[in-house]
Amino acid sequence: MSGDSVVSGSGMPGDRPKRTVGRTAAGTRLRRLFEGGLLQGGVQGSPVLRLFLRWVRRPLLPVMRLWRRNIQLRVVATTLLMSLGVVLLLGFVVIGQVRNGLLDAKVRASQSQATGGFAVAKQRADEAAGTNGTATGTTPGTADGSTDGTAGADGRPTQNVIQWMSDLVESLSSGGAGAFDVVTLPVGDDSGGGRSPRGSGNVNPTSSVPSDLRDRVNSGTTAAQSYTRIVYSNGKDAQPALVIGKQVNDPNGRPYELYYLFPLTQEEKSLSLVKGTLATAGLFVVVLLGAIAWLVVRQVVTPVRMAAGIAERLSAGQLQERMKVTGEDDIARLGEAFNKMAQNLQGKIQQLEDLSRMQRRFVSDVSHELRTPLTTVRMAADVIHEAREDFDPVTARSAELLADQLDRFESLLADLLEISRFDAGAAALEAEPIDLREVVRRVVGGAEPLAERKGTRIRVVGDLQPVVAEADARRVERVLRNLVVNAVEHGEGKDVIVKLAAAGGAVAVAVRDYGVGLKPGEATRVFSRFWRADPARARTTGGTGLGLSIALEDARLHGGWLQAWGEPGGGSQFRLTLPRTADEPLRGSPIPLEPKDARRRRRPDGSGTPRTEKRATVPAQQSGGHAPALPPRAPAVPTADPTALPGNGNGARVVPRPTGPVRRPEERPAADPGADAGAVRRESGPREPAGPEDSTEPGEAFRGR
Amino acid sequence: MMSFMKGRVLVVDDDTALAEMLGIVLRGEGFEPSFVADGDKALAAFRESKPDLVLLDLMLPGRDGIEVCRLIRAESGVPIVMLTAKSDTVDVVVGLESGADDYIVKPFKPKELVARIRARLRRSEEPAPEQLTIGDLVIDVAGHSVKRDGQSIALTPLEFDLLVALARKPWQVFTREVLLEQVWGYRHAADTRLVNVHVQRLRSKVEKDPERPEIVVTVRGVGYKAGPS
Secondary structure (H helix, E strand, O other): OHHHHHHHHHHHHHHHHHHHHHHHHHHHHHHHHHHHHHHOOOOOOOHHHHHHHHHHHHHHHHHHHHHHHOHHHHHHHHHHHHHHHHHHHHHHHHHHHHHHHHHHHHHHHHHHHHHHHHHHHHHHHHHHHHHHHHHHOOOOOHHHHHHHHHHHHHOHHHHHHHHHHHHHHHHHHHOOOOOOEEEEEEOOOOOOOOOOOEEOOOEOHHHHOOHHHHHHHHHOOOOEEEEEEEOEOOOOOOEEEEEEEEEEEOOOOOEEEEEEEEEOHHHHHHHHHHHHHHHHHHHHHHHHHHHHHHHHHHHHHHHHHHHHHHHHHHHOOOOOOOOOOOOOOHHHHHHHHHHHHHHHHHHHHHHHHHHHHHHHHHHHHHHHHHHHHHHHHHHHHHHHHHOHHHOOHHHHHHHHHHHHHHHHHHHHHHHHHHHHHHHOOOOOOOOEEEEHHHHHHHHHHHHHHHHHHHOOOEEEEOOOOOOEEEEOHHHHHHHHHHHHHHHHHHOOOOOEEEEEEEEOOEEEEEEEEOOOOOOOOHHHHOOOOOOOOOHHHHOOOOOOOOHHHHHHHHHHHOOOEEEEEEEOOOEEEEEEEEEOOOOOOOOOOOOOOOOOOOHHHHHHHOOHHHHHHHHHHHHHHHHOOOOOOOOOOHHHOOOOOOOOOOOOOOHHHHOOOOOOOOHHHHHHHHHOOOHHHHHHHHHHOOOOOHHHHHHHHHHHHHHHO | OOOOOOOEEEEEOOOHHHHHHHHHHHHHOOOEEEEEOOHHHHHHHHHHHOOOEEEEEOOOOOOOHHHHHHHHHHHOOOOEEEEEOOOOOHHHHHHHHOOOOEEEEOOOOHHHHHHHHHHHHHHHHOOOOOEEEEOOEEEEOOOOEEEEOOEEEOOOHHHHHHHHHHHHOOOOOEEHHHHHHHHHOOOOOOOOHHHHHHHHHHHHHHOOOOOOOOOEEEEOOOEEEEOOO
């Protein structure tokens, strides 16, 4: 028991979400079927069907959009539909009941009338049989009847019956006088002996009586009834009627069918009157309900629309917009709450704006207040620095330090002000179409002296075609200068490749170095303010620690990206991607972030270990003092394919090997596509960087010396 | 070192320490500095000392630097170099529009300042007997005069240099960077607003309709060139 309850207890919560999921899934499926099928054209069927649906859909789309967007229309339409349904239902029920009531009365009256008539007919037949018998002298009896039938050939009895029948019909129908008609029909096809069909009041006897009623009448002796339409022989319109029939014997004792036809004209009239009244009333009700719904929804929707409009204006910056509040109802409460919200928002925004303005003002003031004394100090230091040859060594060195550190202080101050300008949102983009090759040339030219000191060669690839983008030349130059100088400083004397490319709506510049690289996770942290990869090393390189943060902000200001990639010991690549036009969103970059010559990509042909050794010799050669302008790895990087998009590159083409370039491309295709070999490679992954990194050390030591 | 004209420089700055330091540096370079610390007294000092160049701090007590700049420009074409702490604000543009020829952002190195001052003073010492025409203007380079139909048009030395630079090569389109180098003496790319503002000022003086310039024509996306003669 307890187990059961536990199970059900645990089952219930599990069940419930499942059910909801099912319902929503069904709902979405329904909607998908509706929208997808009818509106979006997501039909799986034949193209012809799809074409047809598209053709149907096109004029429907504005209507559907109106339907989706206009709640008033939706409510009114729903109200109309539903009230129409209710009115129709009501109408059918009412009409049914009225008809039943009318017919019940009529049927009862008709039945009694018909019963009376049948009795009269029987009585007349008996009477006529009696007079006939005495007049002709034949003995009454059953045998008589049959004799009579055969003897009827002489004409007399038959004559009598014909006359009798006509009299009977006339007398029976005379009591009706339009309230009913009487019809006699012979049983079966026996139309002889005066039994030809007859009817009163121009009724067409045969076609007015349904055949299935005749069957029923003939199969029994009781009365039977049915509904029919009376067909008139004088051209009068057919009329609905109730027909009651019975098999009766004529004076000769032979059966015939006697029918009473009661026209339902009156009832029909009453019913159509009721129908018309109901229809009119229903139409009025539906229309009025629609109008009421429209009015009611308008009452609710108008303030909502007003609120929406005002909210839109608010969000567009018109903070003084308020809703008009009248009364004390829910709408008024909505308005009040809305206004309170707007008030608070305006207050907060005002406050933030004030703060931002103060911040900017403060920054500007600090800038001025700090800069004026700094200018004096700077000039004084320079004068002292100029004259240092006349000083004793200690003072001279002090003067040097003073001048150097003033430089650093200045750049730090400039960076700080720059970044606070970004923080205050005061940075403005002055974008115009520029050729990034020009910028790169200037930057490389500017970094040349530093590169010479470090023994690094800066190479530019992909500068055959113009790389034009709408950008702020000053900012882009600052970003690139930062990247190039960083690459040279951390490149350990190896080549630095600056690669340009343009594709689609984007241009990119990537700066690749082969220095210490980045540890996992550092690729994002490099952009943090005052972040230093290695606190011990950073002291020697004189950056402010804000360069990359500013560069990132500059890239963002352009709507562009600045991203870093690196592997320990394998160097790093920083990529700046800018949209070609200032207001275009970026979708991709023309240069892959991870370079083609990344170690992870170079490894795949299985000869990873030997190559690691080969690479390990790179710094060793340098330390050997051969002083090759390029480290041996450099030739492996002529990724001079300016249109290289992520994914369209062919590894074999882009990364020829330094040794055996003929052999490698053959191996590569076999190994490259197979990601299955990745497991093995990945296993050796963590171990591998250790090799070159260790071996880098001699090189570094050499350079240190 | 080349020999430069030893010029009188009026330093308008309220920061006494900076003014003194400027004095030391300027004297060291062979200039004759004079000083004024108050914006209200700047004009009087200018009239009295008749400097060859004015170093003007934008933030001054009394009249601010912009106003002082405008007053000086109203009566003289003497080169004015602004000292400013804010390079990115509208102050610079306003200062340039009010008549300053160049500006230098604090903190600056003494050499930078001296280079700027020399660049402003240098052009007045290279007279070349030369007559140029640009549009319907006649320029006498040696005589430092610009005439239209015999009527003389007063230009500041900088505006004159700008006009001459364009008129010497009427077939060439000058980028702003080239003009910065030729007229202002900047080696590296500097603030192109300098060029824009001074072209506007020049046009307001030499064009018949500055809205539709005929003398200094803008070449969209490139720079400026001289209008057809």
